[in-house]
Amino acid sequence: MRPFRFLATVGQYPGLAELTSLARKAEAVGCSTFVLPDHLIGQYAAIPVLAVVAAASERLRVGTFVLNACLRHPAVLAQDLATLDVLSGGRLEIGLGAGWNKPEHDAIGIPFEPAGIRVRRLAEAITVLKGCFAEGPFSFSGEHYTITGHDAAPKPAQRPHPPIFLGGGGKRLLTLAARQAQIIGLAPRLDGDPPRVQARSLTAAAAEEKITWIREAAGDRFAELELNTYPTGGPTVITANPRAEARRRADRIRAQTGVELSVEEILDSPHVFIGSIKDLTRKFADLRERFGISSFLIDDLDTLAPVVEELAGR
Numbered sequence: 001m002r003p004f005r006f007l008a009t010v011g012q013y014p015g016l017a018e019l020t021s022l023a024r025k026a027e028a029v030g031c032s033t034f035v036l037p038d039h040l041i042g043q044y045a046a047i048p049v050l051a052v053v054a055a056a057s058e059r060l061r062v063g064t065f066v067l068n069a070c071l072r073h074p075a076v077l078a079q080d081l082a083t084l085d086v087l088s089g090g091r092l093e094i095g096l097g098a099g100w101n102k103p104e105h106d107a108i109g110i111p112f113e114p115a116g117i118r119v120r121r122l123a124e125a126i127t128v129l130k131g132c133f134a135e136g137p138f139s140f141s142g143e144h145y146t147i148t149g150h151d152a153a154p155k156p157a158q159r160p161h162p163p164i165f166l167g168g169g170g171k172r173l174l175t176l177a178a179r180q181a182q183i184i185g186l187a188p189r190l191d192g193d194p195p196r197v198q199a200r201s202l203t204a205a206a207a208e209e210k211i212t213w214i215r216e217a218a219g220d221r222f223a224e225l226e227l228n229t230y231p232t233g234g235p236t237v238i239t240a241n242p243r244a245e246a247r248r249r250a251d252r253i254r255a256q257t258g259v260e261l262s263v264e265e266i267l268d269s270p271h272v273f274i275g276s277i278k279d280l281t282r283k284f285a286d287l288r289e290r291f292g293i294s295s296f297l298i299d300d301l302d303t304l305a306p307v308v309e310e311l312a313g314r
Contacts, residue, residue, distance in 0.1 A: 030312030
């Protein structure tokens with residue numbers, strides 16, 4: 001089994017002192033990577049913040065979780081990412097996605113295309129990124145991007161490229177991830193406008209189905225893949241009475257979606273972290289044993305530091 005890796009993150013607008021302190025604490029307790037989401041609304045730009053984190057730490061890796069590939073030309077993005085990888089000493093992880101937040105597109109006049117088109121655009125963007133990271137000039141002609149003899153600079157420190165993280169909840173995106181990524185994030189499916197998590201997609205049974213899709217698409221490279229999850233089923237709650245909290249969460253899901261999840265399904269979900277420190281330590285171990293999930297984004301470093309200190313790298 002792969003060793004445990006824990007990913008730390010931060011809220012919308014941390015001050016410099018708060019950001020550097022958090023980065024150093026994440027490194028000290030054993031987190032592998034510091035990650036940031038990518039949104040035009042309500043947060044700092046991810047890449048400059050990650051550059052600060054890299055400068056404030058020595059070993060901590062930095063990553064995007066995840067960049068909306070539809071908002072930027074991938075050749076321009078490749079230069080930003082390669083620069084960050086070089087200046088961090090090869091500590092970058094590249095999380096990419098097809099975008100889901102329509103208001104961001106609307107705000108700047110970029111069409112929010114149907115999901116299938118966005119996934120195809122993402123697939124082309126990955127090809128362009130990898131071509132830019134490779135040695136020598138690169139050409140590509142696709143539905144969305146055309147590159148002619150471009151010899152991108154700089155080249156990243158990690159060869160042939162930094163690890164690529166792709167995540168999703170649907171078969172189409174997870175199939176792409178299985179063929180192109182090194183790290184795959186298991187996410188719940190979204191539907192509606194504004195997007196809302198499909199309740200059934202939070203369950204352990206849904207995670208099992210997603211991993212089956214990944215395994216089928218990855219073939220022989222499945223053993224090389226790292227699987228990740230994160231608490232999309234609600235914030236982490238430390239409590240001596242996890243069933244009561246799970247019942248409250250199930251009631252909230254039923255009220256919002258009409259879907260009935262049992263307390264057991266809530267507590268068993270790979271996207272829900274409720275319980276004591278001992279409970280959660282055991283749950284992370286169980287998720288790795290059952291599903292092969294070894295990478296976890298944590299939403300509360302202060303609370304979960306004892307879990308990270310016990311499990312990281314093991």
